[in-house]
Amino acid sequence: MNQQQLIDNIAKVSSRVRLAAQKSQRKECDIRVLAVSKTRPAEAIRVAAQAGLNEFGENYLQEALDKMADLKDLNLVWHFIGPIQSNKTRAIAEHFQWVHSVDRLKIARRLSEQRPDNLDPLNICLQINLSSEASKSGVAPQQAAELLRGAAELQRIRVRGLMAIPAPTDDEAQQRRNFARLRELLETLKQQMPALDTLSMGMSADLESAIAEGATIVRIGTDLFGARDG
Numbered sequence: 001m002n003q004q005q006l007i008d009n010i011a012k013v014s015s016r017v018r019l020a021a022q023k024s025q026r027k028e029c030d031i032r033v034l035a036v037s038k039t040r041p042a043e044a045i046r047v048a049a050q051a052g053l054n055e056f057g058e059n060y061l062q063e064a065l066d067k068m069a070d071l072k073d074l075n076l077v078w079h080f081i082g083p084i085q086s087n088k089t090r091a092i093a094e095h096f097q098w099v100h101s102v103d104r105l106k107i108a109r110r111l112s113e114q115r116p117d118n119l120d121p122l123n124i125c126l127q128i129n130l131s132s133e134a135s136k137s138g139v140a141p142q143q144a145a146e147l148l149r150g151a152a153e154l155q156r157i158r159v160r161g162l163m164a165i166p167a168p169t170d171d172e173a174q175q176r177r178n179f180a181r182l183r184e185l186l187e188t189l190k191q192q193m194p195a196l197d198t199l200s201m202g203m204s205a206d207l208e209s210a211i212a213e214g215a216t217i218v219r220i221g222t223d224l225f226g227a228r229d230g
């Protein structure tokens with residue numbers, strides 16, 4: 001992928017976001033594009049940053065730390081979006097501003113305890129498993145309220161909302177139903193915690209459906225950086 005292609009892709013994704021926002025009478029500025037940069041070299045992130053993106057999502061801790069070191073001259077916002085093992089929480093708490101994939105209280109507690117005092121509280125989303133067959137990650141929707149109750153008491157994290165990765169489907173109506181379930185769950189949980197303001201949902205193939213159902217962060221890899229090998 002050369003620099004011009006990446007710049008073109010960023011423009012295309014931005015116009016899809018703009019159009020989807022217009023269609024559902026939402027403000028474009030209420031929807032952020034998180035550039036998912038897993039498996040991409042630091043140089044691609046640097047080009048994307050020059051082209052105006054400043055939030056990047058990473059799934060693999062060591063890879064992310066290496067790239068952060070290369071890019072520390074830039075003022076980027078880093079989001080951890082992959083599965084979290086408990087022995088990785090300290091480095092995540094020290095180096096990221098957001099974590100989208102918190103699905104158990106033990107992880108939330110460790111992130112809170114290990115968040116350095118000189119940094120703002122860590123923003124987190126609770127990852128919800130909408131289709132229990134499709135993936136092992138995420139808390140069941142029925143268990144979300146209990147997880148939120150525990151996480152809400154922790155001092156050094158700030159629960160911002162929900163994230164999900166629904167089973168991929170080309171059926172737009174099904175995409176909408178999946179994202180609607182996440183939106184409805186957020187609305188229910190807001191009775192418990194009114195400050196919740198984030199729905200992290202929608203990827204390259206389904207960002208329009210996600211925005212129609214209220215996504216505030218869409219996580220885009222392929223349609224920005226090209227197909228990943230493997």
Ligand SMILES: *Cc1c(COP(=O)(O)O)cnc(C)c1O
Pocket residue numbers: 036038059081082165203204205219220221222223
């Ligand atoms: C890889 C990944 C994405 C990006 O997916 P694309 O289909 O490449 O846009 C989004 N969210 C998560 C959690 C991912 O792991």
